[in-house]
Amino acid sequence: MKNITRNNLTDTVKSSFSNIEDERLRHLVNRLSHHLHAFASETQLTHEEWREGIAFLHRAADISSPSRSEFTLLSDVLGLSSLVDLMAARPGATEGSVLGPFHTRGSPWMDNGSNLIRNNPGDPVLIRGRVTDIHGQALPEATIDFWQNADNGMYWQMDDTQPQDNLRCQMKVLPDGHFELVTIRPRPYLVPTDGPVGELLRVSHRDAWRPAHYHVIVEAPGYRSLITEVFDSSDPWVDKDAVFGVRASLVCDFKSESDSHTAARLGLPAQYFAIDLPIRLARED
Amino acid sequence: MKNITRNNLTDTVKSSFSNIEDERLRHLVNRLSHHLHAFASETQLTHEEWREGIAFLHRAADISSPSRSEFTLLSDVLGLSSLVDLMAARPGATEGSVLGPFHTRGSPWMDNGSNLIRNNPGDPVLIRGRVTDIHGQALPEATIDFWQNADNGMYWQMDDTQPQDNLRCQMKVLPDGHFELVTIRPRPYLVPTDGPVGELLRVSHRDAWRPAHYHVIVEAPGYRSLITEVFDSSDPWVDKDAVFGVRASLVCDFKSESDSHTAARLGLPAQYFAIDLPIRLARED
Numbered sequence: 014m015k016n017i018t019r020n021n022l023t024d025t026v027k028s029s030f031s032n033i034e035d036e037r038l039r040h041l042v043n044r045l046s047h048h049l050h051a052f053a054s055e056t057q058l059t060h061e062e063w064r065e066g067i068a069f070l071h072r073a074a075d076i077s078s079p080s081r082s083e084f085t086l087l088s089d090v091l092g093l094s095s096l097v098d099l100m101a102a103r104p105g106a107t108e109g110s111v112l113g114p115f116h117t118r119g120s121p122w123m124d125n126g127s128n129l130i131r132n133n134p135g136d137p138v139l140i141r142g143r144v145t146d147i148h149g150q151a152l153p154e155a156t157i158d159f160w161q162n163a164d165n166g167m168y169w170q171m172d173d174t175q176p177q178d179n180l181r182c183q184m185k186v187l188p189d190g191h192f193e194l195v196t197i198r199p200r201p202y203l204v205p206t207d208g209p210v211g212e213l214l215r216v217s218h219r220d221a222w223r224p225a226h227y228h229v230i231v232e233a234p235g236y237r238s239l240i241t242e243v244f245d246s247s248d249p250w251v252d253k254d255a256v257f258g259v260r261a262s263l264v265c266d267f268k269s270e271s272d273s274h275t276a277a278r279l280g281l282p283a284q285y286f287a288i289d290l291p292i293r294l295a296r297e298d
Numbered sequence: 299m300k301n302i303t304r305n306n307l308t309d310t311v312k313s314s315f316s317n318i319e320d321e322r323l324r325h326l327v328n329r330l331s332h333h334l335h336a337f338a339s340e341t342q343l344t345h346e347e348w349r350e351g352i353a354f355l356h357r358a359a360d361i362s363s364p365s366r367s368e369f370t371l372l373s374d375v376l377g378l379s380s381l382v383d384l385m386a387a388r389p390g391a392t393e394g395s396v397l398g399p400f401h402t403r404g405s406p407w408m409d410n411g412s413n414l415i416r417n418n419p420g421d422p423v424l425i426r427g428r429v430t431d432i433h434g435q436a437l438p439e440a441t442i443d444f445w446q447n448a449d450n451g452m453y454w455q456m457d458d459t460q461p462q463d464n465l466r467c468q469m470k471v472l473p474d475g476h477f478e479l480v481t482i483r484p485r486p487y488l489v490p491t492d493g494p495v496g497e498l499l500r501v502s503h504r505d506a507w508r509p510a511h512y513h514v515i516v517e518a519p520g521y522r523s524l525i526t527e528v529f530d531s532s533d534p535w536v537d538k539d540a541v542f543g544v545r546a547s548l549v550c551d552f553k554s555e556s557d558s559h560t561a562a563r564l565g566l567p568a569q570y571f572a573i574d575l576p577i578r579l580a581r582e583d
Contacts, residue, residue, distance in 0.1 A: 015537050016546035019384045025542060026377035032503040042502070044341050046376055048333040053381050056329050060525075063373070063382045070369045074359030084355045088348070091331055092311035096338050097348045099304045217327070218317040240345075252300050257310060261301035 076208035089256035103295035105147030110242040115168040123182040128195040135164035135197030142290035151190030155233035166202035199225040224250035236294035361493035374541035388580035390432030395527040400453040413480040420449035420482030427575035436475030440518040451487035484510040509535035521579035
């Protein structure tokens with residue numbers, strides 16, 4: 014168009030994308046253009062602010078690496094990741110929560126009832142779960158992908174003192190949907206604050222803590238995969254997660270137990286903590 | 299907050315930024331959060347689409363370098379850069395247009411009436427300008443920063459066959475605000491298409507051409523700096539600039555002239571092109 018003005022620019026941009034063949038992509042680019050322009054118009058964005066925004070993206074790029082995505086962290090602290098998780102929820106199914114940056118494929122497969130503690134310090138915890146559909150019917154083909162941080166707050170990928178694959182595993186459920194897993198209590202930790210997202214948190218006087226949590230991915234053929242987290246109700250940060258991942262239904266009480274039969278069977282000390290984890294999956298759409 | 303839901307998430311995110319002390323930054327982050335969430339909500343953005351978006355940003359980062367910003371190019375092809383330029387306009391002043399990636403500071407200072415052609419092939423052009431305020435009063439302290447591409451479509455920074463500082467200069471205007479400059483006709487060229495922005499243009503069946511243009515920055519003490527472009531009305535791409543930079547007021551007719559006195563005075567051939575460039579600056583706010 015030979016005469017771009019404030020009145021015709023946004024429509025001209027949208028129509029420049031009208032030949033995208035994929036209907037869904039066309040819609041996404043249209044709405045992205047709409048909201049970017051609305052943001053700039055509403056705020057009367059200046060050249061200097063625009064330049065600072067571009068520089069922020071380059072700083073985020075510069076501190077990213079194959080094992081760290083500052084763009085993901087930005088999405089997390091802006092609540093965008095959490096929103097996408099919440100929208101993926103289905104009625105009656107367990108709620109999802111953020112995947113986080115420390116999931117990698119290929120955790121070792123372990124037998125039901127395995128003990129992940131080995132040489133890890135920390136409070137021993139028995140996780141008792143059952144995977145069902147939204148009506149409570151067992152899903153015997155379900156699998157669990159589990160990972161957490163160590164007692165020092167770090168995941169094995171960030172910590173040379175931990176053995177490879179520390180505190181993570183994959184597991185098949187029993188024919189009645191139950192599974193058991195022995196591990197330690199997770200720890201709260203700080204999201205990385207040495208990049209531009211850390212600058213944003215500091216200038217906002219926001220905390221960078223994530224409350225202690227376990228990560229689980231639960232999958233079963235014919236059902237929607239669930240990516241979620243399980244939080245410790247006694248954690249002081251459970252009310253102010255830096256990435257907005259906490260949902261009331263995912264907060265568990267770690268109950269003190271001392272069942273000698275269970276302790277002997279699973280290699281637990283006489284006194285241990287236990288949580289119950291019912292997982293309900295919705296059918297694929 | 300212990301229970302993040304779709305109903306309270308966006309407000310929780312906004313209020314997490316309510317302690318930003320700088321009022322303007324607080325407003326910008328609030329509106330950015332608002333529009334990001336509105337975009338994701340309206341489109342019911344899926345995990346897979348979110349992941350593709352994050353991957354797009356990383357591909358943009360990977361192809362960027364100190365002399366190439368794929369994020370700027372993305373802003374350009376989404377019309378965001380043009381919007382910021384249009385909003386910076388002031389009534390009565392010459393309109394702005396995109397700075398582009400090839401401006402660097404420190405062009406050589408040249409005398410009024412200088413000839414930039416040297417060994418460049420191309421059609422010779424006389425640019426005749428005058429810098430005034432919005433009422434037509436000359437601004438004798440105004441300076442011009444001028445740059446353009448060569449006859450092969452490339453700027454000197456991208457082309458080893460051109461001498462350093464080819465076809466660019468800085469110049470002071472005369473006491474009556476006039477300036478003259480002899481150069482060649484600019485050429486249309488393609489924005490870089492080997493990165494993710496190129497993918498977006500291809501899937502949109504959009505052209506990657508920018509119509510031929512000169513770049514100028516005009517500054518005068520006490521007045522708003524003007525960053526703008528001057529387009530060639532005969533260029534076939536003037537109707538479909540890939541970055542939405544064309545405004546009717548910036549499109550010039552390159553008139554054929556043959557004034558022998560002018561040609562002799564400025565080192566032009568008998569037949570040359572000429573454009574007239576009135577520049578009006580608004581006072582600083």
